[in-house]
Amino acid sequence: MDALTGPHSGKPQTAAAQPGRPRKTMVCPTSRPQESDEVGISFSLLVQFGINYMHKPMRPPELRGSAKVKRNIPARKREQEALRRANAYNRSLLEANLDPLVTIGPDGKITDVNAATEAVTGCARATLIGTDFSDYFTDPEKARAGYQQVFHEGLVRDYPLELRHRDGHITSVLYNASIYRDESGNVAGVFAAARDITERKREQEALRQANAYNRSLLEASLDPLVTIGPDGKITDVNAATEAVTGCARATLIGTDFSDYFTDPEMARAGYQQVFREGLVRDYPLQLRHRDGYITSVLYNASIYRDENGKVVGVFAAARDITERERAQEALRQANAYNRSLLETSLDPLVTIGPDGKITDVNAATEAVTGCARATLIGTDFSDYFTDPEKARAGYRQVFHEGLVRDYPLELRHRDGRIRSVLYNASIYRDERGNVAGVFAAARDITERKRAEEALRQREQRLSSMLLEAVRDYAIIFLEVDGRVASWNKGAERIKGYRAEEIVGQHFSRFYTPDDIANGKPDRELQIATSEGRLEDEDWRVRKGGSRFWASVVLTALQDAGGKVNGYVKITRDLTARKQAEDEIKRYTEDLKRSNQELEHFAYVASHDLQEPLRTVAGFSQLLAQRYRGKLDADADEFITFVVEGATRMQNLINDLLAFSRIGTRGNPFAPVDCEEILQIAKENLRFTIAESGVTITNDPLPALVADQTQLTQLFQNLFSNAIKFRRPEEAPCIHVSAVRLGGAWQFSVRDNGIGIAPQYFDRIFVIFQRLHGREEYSGTGIGLAICKKIVERHGGRMWVESEPGTGSTFHFTIPDQRRN
Numbered sequence: 001m002d003a004l005t006g007p008h009s010g011k012p013q014t015a016a017a018q019p020g021r022p023r024k025t026m027v028c029p030t031s032r033p034q035e036s037d038e039v040g041i042s043f044s045l046l047v048q049f050g051i052n053y054m055h056k057p058m059r060p061p062e063l064r065g066s067a068k069v070k071r072n073i074p075a076r077k078r079e080q081e082a083l084r085r086a087n088a089y090n091r092s093l094l095e096a097n098l099d100p101l102v103t104i105g106p107d108g109k110i111t112d113v114n115a116a117t118e119a120v121t122g123c124a125r126a127t128l129i130g131t132d133f134s135d136y137f138t139d140p141e142k143a144r145a146g147y148q149q150v151f152h153e154g155l156v157r158d159y160p161l162e163l164r165h166r167d168g169h170i171t172s173v174l175y176n177a178s179i180y181r182d183e184s185g186n187v188a189g190v191f192a193a194a195r196d197i198t199e200r201k202r203e204q205e206a207l208r209q210a211n212a213y214n215r216s217l218l219e220a221s222l223d224p225l226v227t228i229g230p231d232g233k234i235t236d237v238n239a240a241t242e243a244v245t246g247c248a249r250a251t252l253i254g255t256d257f258s259d260y261f262t263d264p265e266m267a268r269a270g271y272q273q274v275f276r277e278g279l280v281r282d283y284p285l286q287l288r289h290r291d292g293y294i295t296s297v298l299y300n301a302s303i304y305r306d307e308n309g310k311v312v313g314v315f316a317a318a319r320d321i322t323e324r325e326r327a328q329e330a331l332r333q334a335n336a337y338n339r340s341l342l343e344t345s346l347d348p349l350v351t352i353g354p355d356g357k358i359t360d361v362n363a364a365t366e367a368v369t370g371c372a373r374a375t376l377i378g379t380d381f382s383d384y385f386t387d388p389e390k391a392r393a394g395y396r397q398v399f400h401e402g403l404v405r406d407y408p409l410e411l412r413h414r415d416g417r418i419r420s421v422l423y424n425a426s427i428y429r430d431e432r433g434n435v436a437g438v439f440a441a442a443r444d445i446t447e448r449k450r451a452e453e454a455l456r457q458r459e460q461r462l463s464s465m466l467l468e469a470v471r472d473y474a475i476i477f478l479e480v481d482g483r484v485a486s487w488n489k490g491a492e493r494i495k496g497y498r499a500e501e502i503v504g505q506h507f508s509r510f511y512t513p514d515d516i517a518n519g520k521p522d523r524e525l526q527i528a529t530s531e532g533r534l535e536d537e538d539w540r541v542r543k544g545g546s547r548f549w550a551s552v553v554l555t556a557l558q559d560a561g562g563k564v565n566g567y568v569k570i571t572r573d574l575t576a577r578k579q580a581e582d583e584i585k586r587y588t589e590d591l592k593r594s595n596q597e598l599e600h601f602a603y604v605a606s607h608d609l610q611e612p613l614r615t616v617a618g619f620s621q622l623l624a625q626r627y628r629g630k631l632d633a634d635a636d637e638f639i640t641f642v643v644e645g646a647t648r649m650q651n652l653i654n655d656l657l658a659f660s661r662i663g664t665r666g667n668p669f670a671p672v673d674c675e676e677i678l679q680i681a682k683e684n685l686r687f688t689i690a691e692s693g694v695t696i697t698n699d700p701l702p703a704l705v706a707d708q709t710q711l712t713q714l715f716q717n718l719f720s721n722a723i724k725f726r727r728p729e730e731a732p733c734i735h736v737s738a739v740r741l742g743g744a745w746q747f748s749v750r751d752n753g754i755g756i757a758p759q760y761f762d763r764i765f766v767i768f769q770r771l772h773g774r775e776e777y778s779g780t781g782i783g784l785a786i787c788k789k790i791v792e793r794h795g796g797r798m799w800v801e802s803e804p805g806t807g808s809t810f811h812f813t814i815p816d817q818r819r820n
């Protein structure tokens with residue numbers, strides 16, 4: 001308390017004379033006193049005053065050696081000489097004295113003064129001597145009463161007067177005065193010495209003011225202040241003490257200090273401790289108000305001393321800590337709440353000081369480290385992790401940035417077990433807002449990591465199994481810059497490199513020199529990056545430089561943000577297929593060529609056979625007409641065989657000519673109406689139709705761009721077959737329909753004939769293939785082959801559906817095209 005270091009407890013500051021300190025107001029060096037023999041002051045008196053006013057009593061030096069002198073000089077002269085010396089000495093003592101000295105006769109007139117008196121009055125010695133002593137004071141009457149008192153009582157002490165300087169300046173003095181006597185013992189006058197107390201008075205005034213100031217400080221203090229005497233009684237209080245005790249100042253003063261506390265014994269022990277040790281700090285007590293209300297206080301107290309340094313009491317200042325205690329209690333409860341929050345957390349929680357030492361932990365932290373709370377607190381946070389440096393970097397980051405999220409660390413249990421955790425941490429602050437430490441919560445992700453790891457391993461195993469299983473595929477992962485990142489067994493097989501010799505190499509080495517020169521590898525990566533995927537089929541190069549026909553799918557891989565971070569390239573070696581295809585293509589070309597040759601041959605042969613055949617047929621028919629019944633029976637039969645054989649051969653040759661003409665001698669395509677074509681076909685077959693009693697119906701049929709003659713031929717052939725392969729027990733029915741499918745018309749010709757077994761579905765379209773007996777069903781086996789060829793010439797295809805004994809449906813498509 002400031003009050004304790006004030007004037008109360010300070011060193012006594014009195015106006016007492018201090019050696020070597022001149023009194024400025026009294027020094028007057030210019031006015032030196034004159035030598036005079038008239039001073040009749042006895043030595044003994046002067047000595048008496050000298051002792052009173054000088055710190056070192058002195059004796060005249062000549063007196064010490066007086067025995068030596070008296071042997072040579074006559075007694076009278078010796079005495080006179082001694083007196084002269086004594087007077088001179090007295091005079092100089094007088095003059096040396098800094099206090100104003102004066103001698104006064106019985107009439108009150110000044111008989112002598114010293115230089116200090118001259119200075120304080122501002123009058124010369126000569127002026128002063130003979131004048132009234134009392135004239136030089138503000139209160140002459142009091143001055144007169146003073147010296148009269150001396151004459152009356154022999155002496156006065158500390159008689160207060162005020163000397164008036166000639167210029168009006170006032171000097172407060174205390175007079176000490178006594179009578180002095182002549183050699184005969186008669187009272188000769190009064191010797192008066194003034195002590196200038198102006199300075200002392202000023203100091204007293206200052207002290208008075210300081211006291212008043214202290215008092216107001218005391219009163220202004222909101223803390224209850226009290227002073228206690230050595231007997232434990234209250235000597236003073238301030239208003240705050242009145243308020244807290246509910247007692248008036250007057251009531252309190254003089255009563256026992258200890259009476260006002262809930263524990264008087266402890267209060268007593270407190271001020272006794274102050275008296276014993278000089279002070280106490282934060283001594284807790286509880287003040288009891290008169291109405292019972294309790295105030296918790298902390299006392300700071302110290303002893304205080306009077307001017308002389310003597311202990312006079314205890315100054316005690318109480319600080320009301322009820323509020324603070326209440327706040328502390330609230331804080332304690334909050335802490336308890338926090339603590340229970342902390343403890344109920346299943347996550348390991350920890351607080352760390354700025355030095356990285358653990359300041360608190362919860363039970364979960366104890367469990368995960370295997371160390372008790374007491375052991376953990378005060379140790380380095382980073383010590384409990386597999387990577388202490390990373391742990392340290394973590395909490396430093398928190399101090400630096402205020403918080404971290406999902407900071408991965410591995411906690412090490414005392415027994416060596418490792419737990420993977422993610423730390424979320426933030427700084428926390430004290431009441432004043434200063435960073436007090438870091439609060440860190442760990443989330444145990446060991447299980448999650450384990451599950452993730454298991455999943456990852458399983459995926460890896462699966463994918464490596466897959467990669468290895470598909471040995472027909474080279475599956476290569478590429479870095480974003482085109483370097484090979486991984487390589488499977490299929491790649492090894494197809495491209496010839498082992499993984500260890502190719503991983504890290506650029507993938508362009510699988511391209512032909514031409515492709516590399518044209519920048520194809522980079523172009524493919526660019527396309528895959530922009531389009532996501534690229535397919536290619538081309539020659540590639542395997543280890544050793546040989547080429548293989550590769551079908552390649554290059555797919556860009558993206559990270560979570562959609563950024564391409566690599567590629568997967570799946571390559572198949574299709575060299576064998578390519579070779580087979582090329583071969584087929586060659587064969588097909590050959591076949592086509594020989595087919596054409598064959599058709600040409602068939603056409604030429606048929607055409608050339610037609611002429612002699614026509615002769616054979618014509619003349620054998622003539623033979624039959626002219627000679628039937630005129631030769632023997634055998635001859636008639638033989639002629640019939642010739643005629644029939646020639647007719648069959650003519651049919652065959654006509655069919656062959658028709659077949660070979662389809663591809664090479666067809667008409668140009670033109671718009672045709674299929675319903676019209678149907679009518680023409682029916683008209684051409686009118687005898688057969690009439691004879692068989694067949695019913696031919698149709699749905700609406702489209703108009704097409706086609707070879708009308710060939711389409712008519714097509715329908716005619718199908719109708720002929722349907723009639724020919726009818727079931728005898730049922731009247732034949734034919735129905736024609738057409739539907740539009742995709743870019744083509746699909747026609748269907750359905751009959752209710754004998755049907756075809758499924759194994760012949762393909763064979764019946766091949767030339768000269770006949771299923772049914774030649775005796776039973778006449779035919780060349782070319783009809784359906786011609787149909788198929790016509791359909792194919794129009795770009796369509798043909799097939800049959802049938803159920804033996806129920807009927808057949810012949811389907812064919814004619815693409816909806818406007819030109820051939």
Ligand code: ADP
Nearest residue numbers: 721722725764770771772779780781782783784
């Ligand atoms: P063919 O001159 O023998 O009729 P096709 O090429 O026209 O020669 O027919 C080949 C064979 O397909 C026929 O011999 C017959 O066995 C079978 N066939 C053709 N059309 C039908 C049909 N509508 N019903 C049953 N069988 C048929």
